[in-house]
Amino acid sequence: MSITVRDCLNLPSLSAARLVAGHQGLDNVVTTISVIEFDDYKDDFFVPNEIVITSFYSVKDDVSEQCRILEHSKNSGDVAVVLFYSDIVMRGIDSRLLDTANRIGLPLIVLPEDNIKLKYSDVISEVMEAVVLDKQATSHVDDSVALAKKIYPCENSFNFWQLSLAEKCRNILLSRDPSEIQTYQSIIEPIKNSEDLIETLAVYLIDADSQLNKTAELTFLHRNTVIYRLNKARELLGNDFNHMPYKYELYFALALSRVMEK
Numbered sequence: 001m002s003i004t005v006r007d008c009l010n011l012p013s014l015s016a017a018r019l020v021a022g023h024q025g026l027d028n029v030v031t032t033i034s035v036i037e038f039d040d041y042k043d044d045f046f047v048p049n050e051i052v053i054t055s056f057y058s059v060k061d062d063v064s065e066q067c068r069i070l071e072h073s074k075n076s077g078d079v080a081v082v083l084f085y086s087d088i089v090m091r092g093i094d095s096r097l098l099d100t101a102n103r104i105g106l107p108l109i110v111l112p113e114d115n116i117k118l119k120y121s122d123v124i125s126e127v128m129e130a131v132v133l134d135k136q137a138t139s140h141v142d143d144s145v146a147l148a149k150k151i152y153p154c155e156n157s158f159n160f161w162q163l164s165l166a167e168k169c170r171n172i173l174l175s176r177d178p179s180e181i182q183t184y185q186s187i188i189e190p191i192k193n194s195e196d197l198i199e200t201l202a203v204y205l206i207d208a209d210s211q212l213n214k215t216a217e218l219t220f221l222h223r224n225t226v227i228y229r230l231n232k233a234r235e236l237l238g239n240d241f242n243h244m245p246y247k248y249e250l251y252f253a254l255a256l257s258r259v260m261e262k
Contacts, residue, residue: 002029003127003134005080005107008051011130013122014109017082020093021101021108028079028107033127035120036073048077051127053120055084066090067100070108080107082123087114143170151255154207154218165252169259181260187253190236200229201241202254210242 006026008014019026031049038058052073059065073081081101086093093110101108111118147166148158155162172180191197200219204226208214212230216223234240241250 003031003130004029005051005109007130008080008127009109011123011126013118013126014082014111017109017111019107020110021098022080022104022106023102024105025079025107030079030127031131033124035124036069046077050076050078051080051082052078053082053084053123055086055089057089060090063094063096066094066097070097070100070106071104074104074106078106080109082109082111084111084118084120085114085116086110088116147259150259151206165255166259168252169256172256173259181256184249184253184256187250188237188257190238191233194233194236197229197233197236198254198257200226201233201250202258204230205241205247205251206254206258 004026005028008030009017009019009026029049030051032047033051033053034047036052036054054069056066056069059069070081083093098108111123144163144166145158147170148155148162151166151169152158152162158166172184185192188198191201200215200221203218204210204212204215207218212223212226215221216226219226221229237250239246239250241247
């Protein structure tokens with residue numbers, strides 16, 4: 001997941017804005033935003049994926065300098081320019097500025113040209129909030145993937161349901177509610193002292209999709225040994241783990257056990 005210039009145009013503060021040039025850069029990723037009101041030729045700082053806000057006040061009468069600033073912004077890693085008060089400050093946008101933005105692929109976003117009530121801070125706060133929330137969401141997904149790898153060690157990729165189950169495990173652990181954790185631990189309590197039974201049952205339900213032959217293959221056991229262990233586990237648990245809803249509860253308890261063990 002990443003916030004793009006296109007996404008930023010859907011924010012409330014930019015909803016009335018117009019993209020007047022540089023359309024090919026709409027899918028540029030955005031990670032920060034800043035203000036530029038003058039450009040120093042000696043400034044060689046490279047800040048990737050930055051949106052810059054300006055009114056071009058310091059160069060309002062110099063179109064050539066405006067174009068140079070766009071090129072310098074592009075070379076410095078900027079991914080879009082948001083222009084405020086263009087009718088008031090610049091008395092309109094020169095076609096040469098549009099041509100430059102199109103040539104270098106730098107989106108030029110113009111807010112309502114004559115609205116002096118618009119604030120830089122509104123755009124800055126909303127863009128940064130979107131970036132932060134996106135980073136949190138990405139971290140959240142990364143955490144779920146990391147847990148899914150512990151639950152499904154035989155898998156290289158994960159579907160929605162596997163990630164959802166990992167997320168449920170994550171939420172239980174983050175809640176630090178001992179009663180909820182104990183509820184699932186109690187399900188496998190009758191076999192907790194037998195590592196062989198727990199591991200074979202976990203492979204059977206989680207990794208082998210309740211297939212005997214695949215369980216034997218994954219555990220490097222003879223099929224009859226797998227059958228014996230599963231029957232023993234069924235006897236100790238006092239319930240048939242091939243029937244719902246007990247099967248799901250046991251499945252989740254074993255998944256949670258894998259996460260907690262590792």
